[in-house]
Amino acid sequence: MEAGHAEAPGIETVADIERIRQLEKENAELRRAIEILKTASAFFAAEVDRPHR
Numbered sequence: 337m338e339a340g341h342a343e344a345p346g347i348e349t350v351a352d353i354e355r356i357r358q359l360e361k362e363n364a365e366l367r368r369a370i371e372i373l374k375t376a377s378a379f380f381a382a383e384v385d386r387p388h389r
Contacts, residue, residue, distance in 0.1 A: 348356070
């Protein structure tokens with residue numbers, strides 16, 4: 337068995353576990369960014385729809 341490889345399916349190496357943690361963190365950050373962009377988009381859409389004086 338090569339170093340760094342899982343011994344059996346479903347058993348992750350330390351590197352795999354760390355990579356999964358990094359991807360989960362990135363996923364959470366991207367979800368937050370999407371929510372911020374959705375909110376900003378709704379705000380600016382409302383500004384465009386509002387009658388100007």
